[in-house]
Amino acid sequence: MRKERSATPGKPFDIPDDGFLIERHIADAMSAAHWHDHVEINLLMEGQMSYLFNGRQEQVEAGRLVLFWAAIPHRTVDVAPGAPLICIYLPLADFLGLAIDRDIRQAIMQGRFLADPQPSLADAVLLAQWVEEWGKGNAARRRLIADEVKLRVRRLILDTLDAPDAALERQPVGHASVRRAEMLTELINAHYAEPLTLTNLAECANIHPSTANKTFREVLGISVNEYLIRYRLARAMQRLADTDDPILQIAYDCGFGSSSRFYDLFKHRTGTTPKLFRSAVAGQTGRPWKG
Template sequence: MPTPVAKTRHETPMGFRVWRVDHELPMRHAHTHGDVEINFLPPDPRARITYFIAGRRADVHSGHAGIFWGGVPHQLIEHQGPRDGIWITLPLAWFLKCNFPNNFAARLMQGQLFTLPLSADRAAQWLREFDAGPAHHRPILLELEALFARLALAAPARRPAAPRADSLSAIERITSFLALHYQQALSIDDLAAHARLHPKYLMTAFRQATGTTVKTYLLRLRIAHAQRLLATTDMRVLDIAMHSGFGSLSRFYETFDRYVGSRPLVYRRQNQA
């Protein structure tokens, strides 16, 4: 496991990319970016990666792909087996436009990591097609859309209202802004000014696209940050509360108990390696 650090690195969205990963893992820092991310591990019995995302560990095993949204702070904390794989990033706007059933996009944006089996041949074909140039990209996106739709249908949940197409770029701006600034004091007016939207329209569009309110989404980002620090560092609870964007310790305790269902130190004892 890497040396625990409190810092979260915020990166600009990468857009649609497919590339082979062959560098040394795991990651030293948690980070965020605005894309949907897919990580594929080759079919080797030793292969496994473990992420810390949304306050919990999640494994991706050999011959499987892990799918999650990069806007939630995440860190690859363990990697066993071969140091290679195929990584894909997808623009959030493309993902939301697909309007997948069963609240799939909202669940992804709230920190769930989904896994599904994937063949090495198909992943390698996507890599070759991406490298061949933009004319070859559409078949990859069509296959990924079908793959996600089947995954969503196999994971039933409530379906939210479809977001308006003209709100999607604004949602990207909001989620990127929140990923950068969730540790600071924020208001709806701050977000509305950044997204260039009326505050009431912003709140409606955000809920349609993500299945949750701006306030709840912001609190979940802060709680996920605190959970990571509790599980991976020895920082004091007061310091973690302040570092995560809470203005008071009592507010932190109240919110942590509501979203996690336990006290911070109980969570630390249960989850610290």
């Protein structure tokens, strides 16, 4: 069955806000970027496709597991007709609770697109089994599948650490708009803690502000300012999960300018407060929580 997608940029309507989900659909090109607060694991069963992710074009090879943090706007492009795709949506708190390398977890939170060094026939069998059992299983069976997914993610990360060069391969991007978007996202990623405006970002990229916004909307389906907000929230969520730094300090360090603006944006975008998010992650990870 073909998966229906939301008509506007943002979180697809059929992905649960905070739950685990695994499903199979026919991959299709998306008209605009979307995002949701899960770590997404994909396995393309046949054909080929690519993502525009974090301002870059990432090729997805059939049979090769990929993983990325879906809170960073992403969009499927160049999809082969009829290509079956299995998608797993792992809640962020569950991902943060995994016993994995801290540096690579932070790299994923900062926009690294992770790919298994080698395609695996075993993954195609295993993920197809998960999809079938998820659709038919009771709550206990579904919890087991979620646990098995977490173990597979840990193996993927270990395999990537053993072959870092393979995981970092990128395909060249020729389109001028994608190159401009890449330049702008790199500027935001490097300077998100500073006061930023569309004008000074465009000046640093040596392009006109209207061109900068047009480029972003063409490539990601959102404005430069929207990407900046999402990226700052991503960094704040990482700090809330990984450190005991005061929430006020995190707000300023992540470029929000005031605690009230941080709280308002965080609650509006995530449905919870920074304090409750931190306590929920602490409960998942077993890390002492200091509030």
